[in-house]
Amino acid sequence: MKRPILIKGRIWVLRDKQGRAIDDIDTDQIYHNAHLAITELEKMGQFALGNLSGWEDFPQRARPRDILVVGRNFGAGSSRQQAVDCFRSLGIALIIGESFGAIYKRNAINSGFPLLLCLGIVSQSGKVNSGVILEVNLSTGETYNHTTGQKIEGGEPFSRVQMEIYQAGDLFEYGRTILP
Amino acid sequence: MGKTVIEKIIARHSREEVAPGKVVWVDIDLRTARDFGGANVVEHLSRHYDKDRVANFSKTFFTFDCVAPANNIPYANNQQICRVFAQQQGIKVFDVDQGIGSHLLIDKGLCLPGYIAVGTDSHFNILGALGALGQGMGDVDIAFAFKTGKTWFEVPETIKVVVKGKLFPPLSSKDLTLAILKRLGSKGALGKAIEFCGEAIESLSLDGRITLTSMVTEMGGIAGFITPDHKVLDYCRARSGRGDIEAPMADPNAHHCQTIEVDITGLKPQISLPYRPSNVVDVEEVEGEKIDSVFLGSCTNGRWEDFKAVASLLKGKRVFGGVMFKAVPATKEVYGRLLREGLTEVLFDAGVILNSAGCGGCASGQVGMTGEGEVQLSTGNRNFKGKQGAGKTFLVSPATAAASALYGKITSPVKL
Numbered sequence: 001m002k003r004p005i006l007i008k009g010r011i012w013v014l015r016d017k018q019g020r021a022i023d024d025i026d027t028d029q030i031y032h033n034a035h036l037a038i039t040e041l042e043k044m045g046q047f048a049l050g051n052l053s054g055w056e057d058f059p060q061r062a063r064p065r066d067i068l069v070v071g072r073n074f075g076a077g078s079s080r081q082q083a084v085d086c087f088r089s090l091g092i093a094l095i096i097g098e099s100f101g102a103i104y105k106r107n108a109i110n111s112g113f114p115l116l117l118c119l120g121i122v123s124q125s126g127k128v129n130s131g132v133i134l135e136v137n138l139s140t141g142e143t144y145n146h147t148t149g150q151k152i153e154g155g156e157p158f159s160r161v162q163m164e165i166y167q168a169g170d171l172f173e174y175g176r177t178i179l180p
Numbered sequence: 181m182g183k184t185v186i187e188k189i190i191a192r193h194s195r196e197e198v199a200p201g202k203v204v205w206v207d208i209d210l211r212t213a214r215d216f217g218g219a220n221v222v223e224h225l226s227r228h229y230d231k232d233r234v235a236n237f238s239k240t241f242f243t244f245d246c247v248a249p250a251n252n253i254p255y256a257n258n259q260q261i262c263r264v265f266a267q268q269q270g271i272k273v274f275d276v277d278q279g280i281g282s283h284l285l286i287d288k289g290l291c292l293p294g295y296i297a298v299g300t301d302s303h304f305n306i307l308g309a310l311g312a313l314g315q316g317m318g319d320v321d322i323a324f325a326f327k328t329g330k331t332w333f334e335v336p337e338t339i340k341v342v343v344k345g346k347l348f349p350p351l352s353s354k355d356l357t358l359a360i361l362k363r364l365g366s367k368g369a370l371g372k373a374i375e376f377c378g379e380a381i382e383s384l385s386l387d388g389r390i391t392l393t394s395m396v397t398e399m400g401g402i403a404g405f406i407t408p409d410h411k412v413l414d415y416c417r418a419r420s421g422r423g424d425i426e427a428p429m430a431d432p433n434a435h436h437c438q439t440i441e442v443d444i445t446g447l448k449p450q451i452s453l454p455y456r457p458s459n460v461v462d463v464e465e466v467e468g469e470k471i472d473s474v475f476l477g478s479c480t481n482g483r484w485e486d487f488k489a490v491a492s493l494l495k496g497k498r499v500f501g502g503v504m505f506k507a508v509p510a511t512k513e514v515y516g517r518l519l520r521e522g523l524t525e526v527l528f529d530a531g532v533i534l535n536s537a538g539c540g541g542c543a544s545g546q547v548g549m550t551g552e553g554e555v556q557l558s559t560g561n562r563n564f565k566g567k568q569g570a571g572k573t574f575l576v577s578p579a580t581a582a583a584s585a586l587y588g589k590i591t592s593p594v595k596l
Binding site: 103110 | 258327332
């Protein structure tokens with residue numbers, strides 16, 4: 001195992017101004033289509049969440065190794081890889097959430113970017129808030145609020161293919177190991 | 181236990197045992213990249229592989245539909261990167277004049293019932309209109325598919341949606357589609373496939389089937405499927421020149437994870453309110469709201485039947501003063517037919533701005549951006565905040581778009 005199984009970091013919880021989880025955040029809110037012609041990873045981070053009301057300054061506030069906590073159907077909409085790459089560009093360590101858009105999930109898995117399902121992490125109030133430290137085990141799904149010491153139920157382990165691609169680095173590297 | 185039709189299509193492309201939830205490797209029949217995502221695909225291939233960058237050039241295509249022709253330098257550069265790569269590798273490019281890639285796969289006889297096709301287009305499940313499995317993917321996935329001809333799939337469970345009742349004009353497939361989307365919501369089919377059946381589904385033309393399956397994406401679904409009828413099969417046979425095309429079928433004892441009945445008896449024209457496609461109400465609930473612009477087109481409603489429905493309502497009339505009506509045919513073929521059958525003149529006389537084929541008003545296409553405060557009716561599939569500009573976008577059928585354009589306010593086509 002080359003890459004870390006245990007991820008620990010400060011979290012950002014995507015809630016609106018009233019403190020409610022924001023569901024159905026689509027890829028245009030994550031990475032607007034005005035920037036789609038960009039192909040360099042390092043230039044993508046500055047546009048992360050740039051079209052999500054209240055979160056436009058996320059690229060300035062986020063630090064490498066931070067964790068993003070999201071609600072249901074995060075990454076709905078278009079197939080753009082940049083909606084994953086913009087977080088890789090910022091050095092975000094993990095996105096943990098209630099559910100993900102189908103293409104978004106694939107895109108994250110294929111680029112070896114950790115994405116973990118945890119039902120109820122945002123919608124059940126009082127569990128986590130921005131700023132606390134979360135500790136997540138990718139192979140068991142076990143999730144702890146490190147700040148309070150409380151365990152957070154609902155974390156699902158990586159699927160086999162997800163773990164294999166993650167450990168290989170990305171889909172290209174993984175492909176070399178399994179295909180002739 | 182019997183397999184659903186989606187499971188059977190996947191099984192036919194895999195050497196592994198197929199069951200819902202299982203990850204299997206499949207051989208892909210067709211893979212494409214657009215001007216959006218295409219340059220990233222080329223970059224991945226160039227970075228990761230020294231040679232043999234494409235497994236099979238005859239199953240691999242570039243389609244330029246997003247910003248066609250390019251109206252900004254980055255898109256122009258990306259298209260050129262794809263053209264140069266395509267030439268080196270012997271890949272066919274459907275260039276900026278041809279129209280929307282997913283439609284070209286259908287109309288050129290490239291995609292057939294039972295096929296698996298992938299592309300950098302999240303509305304690729306449009307291919308379910310033919311009884312094929314289409315999957316939109318990001319550029320990493322597509323680069324890998326270009327190189328290997330393979331991909332991994334987590335076999336989805338299948339929801340059966342049974343539509344009861346019939347559709348009567350002026351209602352069309354879009355109203356039916358929005359009614360189903362309202363019922364399922366944005367997450368109703370998350371990570372799952374949908375099989376559509378019932379009398380109203382069977383009676384849909386190919387164009388109508390395209391409208392419905394395109395919006396499976398907005399229901400969260402991985403793929404939508406409609407069993408091709410004899411008309412669709414004949415279309416595929418004629419377009420591909422192959423006689424051996426049959427409809428894929430589910431096992432008689434197939435297991436669906438859920439069956440949902442949608443009764444459309446008495447259905448009224450439907451409209452999606454900003455900023456969610458699934459935020460659907462009857463048109464009459466918002467009737468009278470003033471509009472500034474209309475967009476006819478997109479992979480959901482840019483076909484011949486859609487244009488015909490609009491032209492028949494606009495014939496001999498003029499769009500309401502001050503309303504900007506933009507129209508973009510899905511393909512060059514539709515554009516050509518509009519010209520030959522006199523519909524361009526009808527649209528022109530009515531005050532419609534007709535553009536060349538492509539995605540047009542969606543994403544950052546040339547004709548679609550709205551200004552602050554602008555109210556737009558679109559026949560497209562998404563009205564997310566900011567997607568088509570700073571204004572508000574409502575999603576409607578072509579008939580509702582035309583009726584509203586004539587009165588300068590949201591108007592049910594039932595009134596005409």
